[in-house]
Amino acid sequence: MDKTEMAKVERYLRQTFANHSLRVVGRPKKTDSAEVYIGEEFVGVLFVDDEDGDRSFNFTMAILDTDLED
Numbered sequence: 001m002d003k004t005e006m007a008k009v010e011r012y013l014r015q016t017f018a019n020h021s022l023r024v025v026g027r028p029k030k031t032d033s034a035e036v037y038i039g040e041e042f043v044g045v046l047f048v049d050d051e052d053g054d055r056s057f058n059f060t061m062a063i064l065d066t067d068l069e070d
Contacts, residue, residue, distance in 0.1 A: 009034075010024040027045075033047045033048065044060050
């Protein structure tokens with residue numbers, strides 16, 4: 001995933017979630033994925049799916065049960 005693609009996906013996610021502190025950051029030594037942050041908090045991984053010539057992006061976010069505690 002190059003910087004241009006990360007910027008496009010970042011704009012899309014910011015618009016979709018109405019959150020301008022969302023950031024897409026490249027991963028060291030990985031070209032098929034990027035990390036997603038809200039502010040300084042890591043929230044998930046963005047993977048590139050380039051199967052059959054149709055390029056898409058999959059966002060994976062884990063929610064721990066400890067995150068749900070009041």
